[in-house]
Each structure stands twice: as structure tokens, then as C-alpha cells.
Amino acid sequence: MRQSLLSLPGFYALSAALALTGCHPKSEVAPAERLLSATVRVQAVETKKHLATEEVVGTVRAKLRASIEAKVSGRIEQMPVVAGQLVKAGALLAQLDVREVQARLDQARAVRQQADQDRKRFETLLQQKAVTQQEYDAVQARFRVAEAAVSEAETLLSHTKVTAPFDGVVSRKMADVGDLASPGRPLLELEDPNSLRLEADVPEALVGRIQMAGPMPVRVALVGNDLAGVVSEVSPAADPNSRTFRVKLDLPPTAGLRLGQFGRVVVPLGETASVRVPATALVVRGQMEIVFVAASQKAQLRLVKTGKRVSDEIEIVSGLNPGESIVVDGAGALRDGQPLEVRR
Numbered sequence: 001m002r003q004s005l006l007s008l009p010g011f012y013a014l015s016a017a018l019a020l021t022g023c024h025p026k027s028e029v030a031p032a033e034r035l036l037s038a039t040v041r042v043q044a045v046e047t048k049k050h051l052a053t054e055e056v057v058g059t060v061r062a063k064l065r066a067s068i069e070a071k072v073s074g075r076i077e078q079m080p081v082v083a084g085q086l087v088k089a090g091a092l093l094a095q096l097d098v099r100e101v102q103a104r105l106d107q108a109r110a111v112r113q114q115a116d117q118d119r120k121r122f123e124t125l126l127q128q129k130a131v132t133q134q135e136y137d138a139v140q141a142r143f144r145v146a147e148a149a150v151s152e153a154e155t156l157l158s159h160t161k162v163t164a165p166f167d168g169v170v171s172r173k174m175a176d177v178g179d180l181a182s183p184g185r186p187l188l189e190l191e192d193p194n195s196l197r198l199e200a201d202v203p204e205a206l207v208g209r210i211q212m213a214g215p216m217p218v219r220v221a222l223v224g225n226d227l228a229g230v231v232s233e234v235s236p237a238a239d240p241n242s243r244t245f246r247v248k249l250d251l252p253p254t255a256g257l258r259l260g261q262f263g264r265v266v267v268p269l270g271e272t273a274s275v276r277v278p279a280t281a282l283v284v285r286g287q288m289e290i291v292f293v294a295a296s297q298k299a300q301l302r303l304v305k306t307g308k309r310v311s312d313e314i315e316i317v318s319g320l321n322p323g324e325s326i327v328v329d330g331a332g333a334l335r336d337g338q339p340l341e342v343r344r
Helices: 001-024 099-127 135-158
Strands: 038-044 046-061 063-069 073-076 092-096 161-163 168-173 186-191 197-203 215-220 227-236 246-249 261-277 284-285 287-295 298-303 307-308 313-318 323-328 340-342
Touching: 046 215, 046 246, 092 186, 099 135, 197 227, 197 261, 261 323
Parallel strands: 038 340
Antiparallel strands: 038 323, 046 197, 046 261, 063 186, 073 092, 092 161, 168 186, 197 246, 215 227, 215 261, 227 246, 261 313, 284 287, 287 298, 287 323, 307 313
């Protein structure tokens, strides 16, 4: 019994030694992986002056457009055009039912024929002094009225053919065969696609900076370069609901420019100064906008807030100070703290 009690402390000491031996690492933890140096090109941050602008949205429309309607009432018998079709001036757009007008014309012609016969008979009688001059004048007046009725019916008959007033494209079709056409009800819309302009509603705070016949840049998404718009019309009164003025700018003939496209007119506000960097210096990771500052030959990650893009440069609202050096070439592959080799 004494021997086993004496061996108990030794057992505890041996267990503690084994535990310490198990917790002690056999080898040191490997150091963090070293970042390889990156060869980059840097540029000093500068405050630059530029013309501040405000963009106002607008729509590309035709300078020459018309809402086509019939001058007489009638059922549409033919409508040989579809939306998007190019038509020439004088081309048939719609043919109305002519039966009623044709009957009216036939009646007017019959009355004119009878009046003409009466006029000739009374002319002979007048020469024979069988009728008075007053009776002959009355017959002749009836003949002129009959002629006017024929002319009116012929005009109405010509109005049953709705034709294009100018060369253009059918931009919208609001009626079809079988519909009842009547004066005041548009059948279709016709626009000239060769003469376009941008129509924009400019806020009253900016309309004072727009001058008649003045050039203004216009940007359309599907057209690469800015278009040289010329102000052709400025509404003299503001819209009472939106407090905006309708401004129209003539656009030059441009490939890819089409009716109804979305565009922006660039309104100049004045010269201002801001911090700008090349677009190649900005790195976007998720929702973060990042640039890398070159400090002590290492890349220092810096979160920034950007503003407008000016040509190939981006305005930096916050996050950078003038005079700092930023990486402008190779920034996309950098990591914070990575050594840098600056390429001149």
C-alpha cells in the first residue's frame, strides 16, 4: 500500500511531462508568404481646371413630322403601309370607301348636264326674243351652281385617297382596314428620318445658359462620339407642372442615329477645379472604388469616391490629396503593401 502511494506523485509528474511534450510544437510556424514586387508606372495627383457641365436627357425626333388624317368620313378599304415603311411623297397611304361620294358626284353631274341643256335652249330663245334677259340669267346661274357642285364632289372624291405629303417613314399606325376614318382622327404618323433633332426639357435653372443658334454637345448611347447640336428653338414659356423649357437642337446626319433614341444635351455651367486621375488608375472591386498610392516603395490601398468622367480621366471627390503618387499602370493586379518597382 505504501509503495503504490509513493508512486502516485511520480505518475502525475510523468503525465505532466507528457502533456507538455505533446503541446510543444515540433517546428516553428512558417512565415507569411512574401509578396513579389510589381513593376508599375506612377503619376502625381494634380488639381486640374475643366468646364463643369450638366447633362439633360432628351429624345431624338424628326424635324419634319405629321399626323395624317382623312379629310372626309368613310370606311377604310385599303391601307397598303406598315409601321417602319419608307414612302415617297404622293404615295397612297389609305383608300376610303368611295360609293357615297361617287353617288353624290354622279348626281351633281346629272344636274349639271340638265342645267347645261337649259342654258343652251334659253340662249337660243333669247336670240329669238322669246324669253327675257332676266330669265336667261337665272338659267345661267343655275348652270354655274351645278358646275360648282360637280367640282365639290370631285374634290371630295379625291379626298378618299390619303397620300403622303412628303418623303418619310411611317413611325406609327393607328388604324387599319375596316376602321371608320373621319376628320380629326389620326390614321398614322409620318416622319422624315433624314432630318433629326434632339428635344429636351431643360430645368429653369439651366435654360439661361442656352443661347439660340449656339453649338452644344449631344451624346447618344449608340453613337460613339459627341454630336455637334445647334440650338434651333427654345420655348418662351415653362411647363407649369415640371418647370422646364422645351429646347430643340438640330443634329447633323450621323450613321446609327434613329428616331426615338435616348440622348443627352451637355449644358455648360462654368470653369471649376477638381482632383482628376487617369481612368486606368481606378480599380473597382465589388462596390468599392480603389486606387493604389505609391508610398515608401510599397502599394498603399486607398478607398476613394469618384465623380464625373472627363474624357479619359475620372474626378476624385474624396480619398486623395494633390501631390500624392498613384499607380496608373498595373493597378488591377496589386495588393495592399506589395513592393513596387517604378517604371519611368
